[in-house]
Amino acid sequence: MSRKNNKEFTSDPLPKLGITPYLELMDQTAPKETDRKSAHLGLLMVWLRDHVLDAMDVELSPLGITESKLDLLLLLTLHNGREPVTPSSLADRLGIRRASVTALLDWLEKRKWVSREQSERDRRMIHVSITPEGRELVHQALPVFWSTCASLVSDMTPEEQKAAEHILNKLNERIEKRLGVGR
Amino acid sequence: MSRKNNKEFTSDPLPKLGITPYLELMDQTAPKETDRKSAHLGLLMVWLRDHVLDAMDVELSPLGITESKLDLLLLLTLHNGREPVTPSSLADRLGIRRASVTALLDWLEKRKWVSREQSERDRRMIHVSITPEGRELVHQALPVFWSTCASLVSDMTPEEQKAAEHILNKLNERIEKRLGVGR
DNA sequence: CGAAAGTAATTAGATTATCTAACTAAAATC
DNA sequence: GATTTTAGTTAGATAATCTAATTACTTTCG
Known part of the structure; x- marks a missing residue:
């Protein structure tokens, strides 16, 4: 009779709440009629957001990487030579702090997917590059990424x-x- | 000449990357033409997701609450009497673990926005309810919530x-x- | 009945992705 | 050459989750 053996479950699990009750709540609490339509639309977006990334990370997890880390690797992949990539530039482009980039790089470097090298010209700076193993990972991850994207709207x-x-x-x-x- | 005083900045911060280069990367790496269109669409969704919640939490932060915590309060607000609300049922409806609900409740209870009471019938169970202060908060937060929703599409x-x-x-x-x- | 099994909630401890503030070392400026 | 600015890291924090173990009940079943 039990479904999941020793795992946590309720005897008859309530369904996760869909969007409808929220819309009803809005109808009772949103100020003006005109606002309601756009609020409805915005709510749909917020709602979607909640679920979209889950879907993505679920698909990526077998590769041992999450979307935000893959994002950094993609940035390195996209980078076509020229100016070297520094932690600062990554921070700017990802829209996060340099300290956060340091943490991401530590993680990625430990797995040999990126490498760091001190700049000769300015010894404060670090040049970040993707390793062949990193490229290989990206190569595997991209199809998953695209097909997850595609499946959302298929x-x-x-x-x-x-x-x-x-x-x-x-x-x-x-x-x-x-x-x-x-x- | 300096812009932000002692804060972190780059001399000419690279712009945060928009969606375009990712689409180009996809063009180079997605298998089939037909996949590309839907992948493009899916990518837009993932992209949106990244930004939508930020907008919401920025607006909610003056009230001292985040979207996920407000969500729990909304659930309690939506609940119309009958069966009491338990941590388990909240977990099911929010789609998270009971242990996570415990943490949320601790946080909310500390601020007096919810209260816990042991069930008489089954003393393992806890009845959770929203306090008047909690209702007041929801009352303030909802307009912010809706108007942020609305502004996304205005x-x-x-x-x-x-x-x-x-x-x-x-x-x-x-x-x-x-x-x-x-x- | 009473032991075993099941369930509800919590605790302990971890992870991911962020943040701010303080620090180190190097470069630029005055 | 002393001061200021910058790049990167470290230290320490927070939010939102997770799993596994624990506690305290309740239910079931021999």
């Missing part, structure tokens, strides 16, 4: 996908402007 | 909003189904 019709893309682009533009994100 | 035309809502609902449905979320 049951939409082409027209819906087109509409969705237009809308999401617009949203993205808006949010990037708001947060001051560059190219 | 510069769309009505038609765009309509299209967006349709699309996001569809996405939401899909994701809820996938994760087994109930009403």
Whole structure:
């Protein structure tokens, strides 16, 4: 009769709450009629956000990496020669603090996916690069990444996908402007 | 000449990377043409997710609460009498472990926003309820919540909003189904 | 009945991803 | 050459989670 042996469970687990009750709550508490529609839309976004990354990290976990760490590796992959990459530049581009980058690099370096080298020109600086093993990991992770992305929208019709893309682009533009994100 | 006094900054901070270079990377690495369009769309979602919650927590922070904690309070607010709310049921509905709920409740209880009471019928169980102060907080937080939601989409035309809502609902449905979320 | 099994909540200890503030060492400026 | 600025790291914190073990009840079943 028991389902999960010694693991935690309730006799008849309540379903995780969907978005509907929240919308009802909003109807009772949102100030104006006009606000409601856009709040509804915004709520959908917040809701989606909650679930989208879960899906991504679940797919990536067999590779032993999370999205935020993969992100740093992607940055190194995207970097085409020229100016070397420094922890500071990574921090700027990821929008996090240098101290946080140090932690990420420690983790990635321990696994031999990136390497650090002191700059000759300015000995305060560190040049960060991705190792061949790191590239290999990225090579494995990308298809997972893309197919997870794709699967999120796979049951939409082409027209819906087109509409969705237009809308999401617009949203993205808006949010990037708001947060001051560059190219 | 210095901009931020003793704070951390780079002489000319590289812009935080937008979505475009990632899309280019995908073009180089995604297997098939057909996958690309949907991957593009999915990537937009992942991207949005990254930024949406930031916006929300920034707005909520003056109230001294974060979205995930507010979520628990909303659950208690939504609860209309009947069966008492237990930590287990909260865990199920929030989709997290009971141990995590314990931590959230400790935090909320310390601030007098919720209270715990041992059940008479089954003395293993705890009944959780929101205090008047908790209700007051929710009362203040909700307008912030809704207006942040609304502001995310405020510069769309009505038609765009309509299209967006349709699309996001569809996405939401899909994701809820996938994760087994109930009403 | 009373022992064994099941359940609810908590505790202890860990992880991930962040943060701020203080520190070290090097470079630039005046 | 002393001061200031910068790059990176360290130290220590927080939030939101997790798993495993523990405690205290309740239920079940021989």
